Amino acid sequence: MGYYGSMENSLWGRRSAASILSALCLIVGIMLIPSGAQAEQSSRPNCSGLGYTVARSDEVLVAFDLATGAATGTQVPTGSGPQGMALSADGSTVMVAAYGDDQVEFYDAATLSLVDSTSVIAPIAIAVNPVSGFIYVSQDGVNQISILDPTSNAVSGTITTGGTVNAMTFTPDGSNLLAVETLSSAVEIFDQTGTQIGSPIALGANPYAIAVTPDGTTAYISATFQNKIIEIDLTTLTQTDHSVMGFPLGIAVSPDGQELWVPLLSGGQVQVFSLPTFTAQVAVPVIGGPSLVTFAPGTDIAYVTAQLSSTLTGISTVDYSVVSTEVIDGGVFAMALCPTAEPEPTTTTVAVDPIVPSFTG
Numbered sequence: 001m002g003y004y005g006s007m008e009n010s011l012w013g014r015r016s017a018a019s020i021l022s023a024l025c026l027i028v029g030i031m032l033i034p035s036g037a038q039a040e041q042s043s044r045p046n047c048s049g050l051g052y053t054v055a056r057s058d059e060v061l062v063a064f065d066l067a068t069g070a071a072t073g074t075q076v077p078t079g080s081g082p083q084g085m086a087l088s089a090d091g092s093t094v095m096v097a098a099y100g101d102d103q104v105e106f107y108d109a110a111t112l113s114l115v116d117s118t119s120v121i122a123p124i125a126i127a128v129n130p131v132s133g134f135i136y137v138s139q140d141g142v143n144q145i146s147i148l149d150p151t152s153n154a155v156s157g158t159i160t161t162g163g164t165v166n167a168m169t170f171t172p173d174g175s176n177l178l179a180v181e182t183l184s185s186a187v188e189i190f191d192q193t194g195t196q197i198g199s200p201i202a203l204g205a206n207p208y209a210i211a212v213t214p215d216g217t218t219a220y221i222s223a224t225f226q227n228k229i230i231e232i233d234l235t236t237l238t239q240t241d242h243s244v245m246g247f248p249l250g251i252a253v254s255p256d257g258q259e260l261w262v263p264l265l266s267g268g269q270v271q272v273f274s275l276p277t278f279t280a281q282v283a284v285p286v287i288g289g290p291s292l293v294t295f296a297p298g299t300d301i302a303y304v305t306a307q308l309s310s311t312l313t314g315i316s317t318v319d320y321s322v323v324s325t326e327v328i329d330g331g332v333f334a335m336a337l338c339p340t341a342e343p344e345p346t347t348t349t350v351a352v353d354p355i356v357p358s359f360t361g
Contacts, residue, residue, distance in 0.1 A: 047091045047109035047338035054082045058330025066296045069314040069324030076112045084125040085334045089133035097123035118153050120146050125167050131174030138165035159194045167209050171216040180207045209250045214257045222248040242278050250292030263290035282320045286313050294335045305332045
């Protein structure tokens with residue numbers, strides 16, 4: 001069993017063995033606001049300079065300083081069984097999927113005060129469309145994604161999926177949603193109207209997390225138990241497998257699209273690969289079973305959660321040195337990081353209008 005045995009025993013779940021695996025595989029539905037959304041931000045978003053993480057076993061939402069990695073001291077209890085989390089497109093609100101309470105919770109990004117909640121059965125992963133701002137919440141066991149209107153936080157429609165979606169991300173222009181189904185071993189692509197594009201992409205391996213390059217042309221998917229990264233050309237839908245060792249988990253593509261960072265649970269390190277050649281570049285030791293990596297906007301730091309040691313580690317993206325290690329009691333798990341206070345220029349082209357989607361259930 002090893003690392004995975006201990007992780008499985010620690011995971012909160014209440015429905016079935018399939019639900020437990022769903023809970024294990026939701027990390028990347030927790031999303032960093034893509035660069036295409038930065039032009040939409042106010043000059044001083046409420047979350048300016050802050051990151052957020054969930055201490056899973058203690059059921060606590062914690063704020064930390066993006067520049068130093070230090071917890072700010074601001075933390076609040078969440079609902080039962082917190083899972084995925086995300087920031088609203090305008091940076092004003094932190095959203096947490098409270099799986100055990102069947103609701104999505106909305107917290108003020110500056111104060112962490114609870115401002116709203118919406119009933120959603122068994123929510124796990126959350127993704128925000130960087131253009132329209134609509135909020136997408138995948139649900140365990142019901143084969144659907146609920147869509148929440150950001151102006152009211154109310155459910156405005158649903159998308160039917162072929163299985164439970166454990167992780168989601170948008171292409172940077174907001175035009176397509178990529179939904180990862182672990183048990184179904186597939187990825188489905190939906191457009192802004194909720195219409196499925198083509199057939200589900202069969203992977204032949206149980207996918208865990210997904211990351212898309214800034215130009216929207218390539219997706220990378222970690223297949224933890226198969227020890228590989230699956231590369232998908234989003235134009236041709238052709239696949240290339242890359243072998244890695246040590247159970248890859250919550251991967252991330254660097255903001256410049258030149259690197260893929262891969263946390264290796266049993267390897268005790270974050271492996272950095274050069275793109276598009278997928279050449280191993282450097283390995284950074286991270287204690288406690290690294291599980292998720294996310295790049296902090298406006299800084300030269302990537303943050304890594306290690307659930308088994310309850311640590312949040314900051315790594316320099318310049319020289320790959322460890323610049324901070326913060327202990328956050330309670331099994332630090334998910335992350336959502338604020339966009340820069342003053343939006344930086346971006347080469348991402350927003351090719352779609354921020355339309356209000358029209359969904360069919």
